[in-house]
Every structure is written in C-alpha cells, then in structure tokens.
Amino acid sequence: MLAFSITHFLLVIPALAAPACIPSSPPAPTGAALATSTTGGVDPALVPDFGANPNPNPDGHGNCDGAVKDVTGKFILVPCDCPPPRDLFITDLSANVAAGHCINNTAVSLSFPTSSSKADQITRSQALLDTLQNLRGAGVGCPAVSTTFGVQLQQLTG
Numbered sequence: 001m002l003a004f005s006i007t008h009f010l011l012v013i014p015a016l017a018a019p020a021c022i023p024s025s026p027p028a029p030t031g032a033a034l035a036t037s038t039t040g041g042v043d044p045a046l047v048p049d050f051g052a053n054p055n056p057n058p059d060g061h062g063n064c065d066g067a068v069k070d071v072t073g074k075f076i077l078v079p080c081d082c083p084p085p086r087d088l089f090i091t092d093l094s095a096n097v098a099a100g101h102c103i104n105n106t107a108v109s110l111s112f113p114t115s116s117s118k119a120d121q122i123t124r125s126q127a128l129l130d131t132l133q134n135l136r137g138a139g140v141g142c143p144a145v146s147t148t149f150g151v152q153l154q155q156l157t158g
C-alpha cells in the first residue's frame with residue numbers, strides 16, 4: 001500500500017513540479033538534480049501529495065473539510081487556508097531542512113533523509129508534519145488532519 005503510493009508520487013510529482021519538462025528517463029535523477037541545485041532544497045518527488053479532500057465544503061466560519069474523517073465518517077474540519085499551496089509548503093520544508101530545525105520553532109529539530117528505508121520514510125514524515133504544524137510560528141500552522149501525512153506516519157509506525 002505505502003510502496004504503491006510512493007511509487008505513484010515518484011511518477012506523478014515531477015510532472016507537476018516541472019510541467020515544461022517531460023522526463024524521458026526515470027524521474028529520480030531530475031529530482032536529485034533539483035535537490036542539489038538549491039541549498040537544502042528537498043526533492044519534491046519525496047514530498048507526498050497532501051491528500052486533501054477536493055470538495056472542501058466551507059462552513060461559513062472559515063472552516064472546511066480536512067483530509068481525514070472522524071469515527072462517524074465525517075471529515076474533520078480545518079481552517080480553509082490549510083493545507084498551504086504545495087510550492088509554498090515545499091519552500092518552507094526546504095528552509096527548515098536546511099536549518100536542521102523548524103525556523104518558526106527552533107526547539108523542533110528535523111531532517112529529510114532520502115533513502116526508501118522505513119526509518120528514513122518515518123523521519124521524512126515527521127519533517128512534513130513538523131513543517132505543517134509550525135508554518136506560521138511556534139505551534140502555529142495547519143492541523144495534521146488537513147493532510148493525510150499523519151495517517152501515512154501511522155501506517156509507517158504501525
């Protein structure tokens with residue numbers, strides 16, 4: 001299941017990140033080239049899709065359906081501006097990885113190792129969640145349930 005979705009991201013994301021460039025070879029080298037071209041820039045192919053619900057159903061109070069359902073089968077509400085645009089998220093993630101901690105919450109260390117090992121996937125998943133939850137300040141950001149990142153981490157840690 002997880003292996004499937006990662007493969008899927010590897011195939012899909014580089015096409016989204018670089019629409020003018022159609023990879024003729026496997027996308028990994030393109031991502032690696034991007035990753036080394038900017039200081040600390042993470043490989044977008046290693047950043048999974050947010051998994052956000054495409055039908056946000058604004059409630060009129062600034063809240064929208066998130067990406068995760070509660071026990072009754074209803075989407076948990078999140079601020080409508082969550083998650084952020086993917087490109088902004090990757091920029092913030094890259095800045096945090098370059099710094100080795102959340103820029104907006106220096107007590108939270110993070111890293112973004114690139115192998116497909118389970119340990120590296122877990123570390124990356126934590127970096128995604130830490131970045132998401134400290135996007136605007138210490139502990140001020142988007143809730144984990146505005147994405148499926150938390151679900152993915154749960155699947156990894158089983």
Ligand SMILES: *[C@@H]1O[C@H](CO)[C@@H](O)[C@H](O)[C@H]1NC(C)=O
Nearest residue numbers: 092095103104134135136137
């Ligand atoms: C830190 O917070 C500022 C102000 O909200 C925001 O503009 C910036 O993108 C954040 N940086 C990171 C790396 O989350």
